[in-house]
Amino acid sequence: MANETTEKPPLILENFLPYRLNKAAEAISQRFASLYREQYGLTRPEWRTLATLGQFGVLTATAIGAHSSMHKTKVSRAVFALEQRYWLRRKRDEADRRIENLELTPAGRKVYADLAKVAHAFEAELLSNLGPRGEKELKAGLAALEAYFR
Amino acid sequence: MANETTEKPPLILENFLPYRLNKAAEAISQRFASLYREQYGLTRPEWRTLATLGQFGVLTATAIGAHSSMHKTKVSRAVFALEQRYWLRRKRDEADRRIENLELTPAGRKVYADLAKVAHAFEAELLSNLGPRGEKELKAGLAALEAYFR
DNA sequence: AATAGATCGTCACAATTGCAACTAAATTGA
DNA sequence: TCAATTTAGTTGCAATTGTGACGATCTATT
Numbered sequence: 565m566a567n568e569t570t571e572k573p574p575l576i577l578e579n580f581l582p583y584r585l586n587k588a589a590e591a592i593s594q595r596f597a598s599l600y601r602e603q604y605g606l607t608r609p610e611w612r613t614l615a616t617l618g619q620f621g622v623l624t625a626t627a628i629g630a631h632s633s634m635h636k637t638k639v640s641r642a643v644f645a646l647e648q649r650y651w652l653r654r655k656r657d658e659a660d661r662r663i664e665n666l667e668l669t670p671a672g673r674k675v676y677a678d679l680a681k682v683a684h685a686f687e688a689e690l691l692s693n694l695g696p697r698g699e700k701e702l703k704a705g706l707a708a709l710e711a712y713f714r
Numbered sequence: 715m716a717n718e719t720t721e722k723p724p725l726i727l728e729n730f731l732p733y734r735l736n737k738a739a740e741a742i743s744q745r746f747a748s749l750y751r752e753q754y755g756l757t758r759p760e761w762r763t764l765a766t767l768g769q770f771g772v773l774t775a776t777a778i779g780a781h782s783s784m785h786k787t788k789v790s791r792a793v794f795a796l797e798q799r800y801w802l803r804r805k806r807d808e809a810d811r812r813i814e815n816l817e818l819t820p821a822g823r824k825v826y827a828d829l830a831k832v833a834h835a836f837e838a839e840l841l842s843n844l845g846p847r848g849e850k851e852l853k854a855g856l857a858a859l860e861a862y863f864r
Numbered sequence: 865a866a867t868a869g870a871t872c873g874t875c876a877c878a879a880t881t882g883c884a885a886c887t888a889a890a891t892t893g894a
Numbered sequence: 895t896c897a898a899t900t901t902a903g904t905t906g907c908a909a910t911t912g913t914g915a916c917g918a919t920c921t922a923t924t
Contacts (some may be wrong), residue, residue, distance in 0.1 A: 573769040574830035577782070581837050581852070582742045587783065588859045589739035592732045607910090619723040625873065632727070633737065635912065640873060662872040662919045680724030687731050690862070698858030702731070705852025708844045709738045757880090776902065785882065790904060812889045812902045 592690070599682050604675055609634055609642040611679070614668070617652065618676035622667045651675055742840070749832055754825055759784055759792040761829070764818070767802065768826035772817045801825055 577583045593608075600606045606614065612632045617623055620631075629639045643666060646652040651672030657663040668676060691699045727733045743758075750756045756764065762782045767773055773781075779789040793816060796802040801822030807813040818826060841849045 574827050575765060575769060575833050577765055577769055580833060581840060581856075582739075582746050582833075584856050584860070585735070585739040586743055588856060588863075589732075589735040590783065591863055592859075593736055596732050609911095615725060615727055619725060619727055626871085633740065636873070637875090637912070638910095640875095641911090643873095660872085660920065664873075677724050683725050683730060683732075690731060693862045694855075694858045698855060701851045702855025702858060705844075705848060705855040706731075706734050706738060708848030708852060709742075710734070712840070712843045713738075713741055759881095774902075786903070787882070787905085788880095791881095794904095810890070810902090814903075 596683070596686055599686065600679055603682070604679065607642070607645075609638045610645055613639060613642040613646060614651065614672065614676055614679070615683075617666060617668050618673065618680065622655075622665050624663050624665065628666070646672065746833070746836055749836065750829055753832070754829065757792070757795075759788045760795055763789060763792040763796060764801065764822065764826055764829070765833075767816060767818050768823065768830065772805075772815050774813050774815060778816070796822065 597608055597611070600611045612634060613628055616628045616632050620627075623631075625639045625643055626636065628634070628643075629636050634642075643652060643654075647654065649671075650669055652666055653669055655665040655667060657665050694702060747758055747761070750761045762784060763778055766778045766782050770777075770781075775789045775793055776786065778784070778793075779786050784792075793802060793804075797804065799821075800819055802816055803819055805815040805817060807815050844852060
């Protein structure tokens with residue numbers, strides 16, 4: 565008599581890092597997304613575009629895409645949507661007329677400033693639930709991952 | 715004269731946990747996905763379905779969705795695709811005829827076993843690049859997150 | 865200059881996903 | 895017992911996303 569009952573599945577998803585990482589990221593993203601969706605009706609690509617511009621001031625669509633790993637059509641559409649609401653405007657670049665220099669309008673900056681606060685509050689809430697230990701570990705682990713990708 | 719040059723953006727994406735987590739998860743997922751896509755032409759939902767079934771043996775579509783957080787239509791389509799390739803089969807449940815008990819075929823199990831190996835190799839490669847320290851931290855951080863979600 | 869090749873952003877179209885309605889079957893409870 | 899509700903899975907349709915081609919512009923090479 566042997567290993568009939570001892571058959572172990574070749575892969576346990578709950579222990580598999582890409583799976584765990586993905587599930588955690590997805591869960592957090594959705595929670596956070598519900599905030600900016602409910603408060604400002606923003607989609608994920610729109611929020612990312614807003615946040616990237618808010619942080620860097622003036623950028624091209626391509627630069628936004630490169631920084632936040634979004635496809636250029638996604639950025640293009642998000643830019644259009646934000647422009648419609650007058651939260652963003654395009655400025656022709658005199659030196660290179662293919663380029664559009666994108667910038668938040670005052671209204672856009674206001675939304676951004678508010679959402680930045682929401683983001684910090686969200687993060688603080690999250691971290692407080694991880695405890696100082698969990699926070700330290702998570703941040704260090706992420707840093708290790710990020711170093712690996714570079 | 716004051717803080718013209720000291721203006722800090724309200725939110726630094728590179729420090730924002732949901733953003734970091736998401737980018738890391740996305741980067742890893744894509745790398746791993748390229749493996750099962752190239753080797754077996756599987757999509758993400760298909761791989762997830764295969765892996766879940768491989769781990770648990772027999773499950774309903776609903777159970778697969780619940781476990782891997784996939785929408786039921788996504789599961790339905792993935793099941794259909796795997797069935798087409800004879801990697802999965804449905805068994806009517808005699809006690810409850812609404813239910814389909816899904817199970818990998820021998821061919822499906824073979825693919826699964828192979829991909830499980832690929833998965834472990836992938837994870838091992840990743841972990842070796844994080845070092846024992848990074849591995850420990852990342853796993854602990856994820857565990858803290860997972861505990862929070864529960 | 866002039867041509868070839870690269871880059872920026874957009875659009876049409878195709879593939880993927882999500883939502884809501886649906887069929888079939890089981891459960892509930894009056 | 896049988897109508898009302900719930901559950902499992904599929905399908906049609908709408909929204910979202912990705913792909914490839916495009917016009918416009920810039921850069922490099924000759």
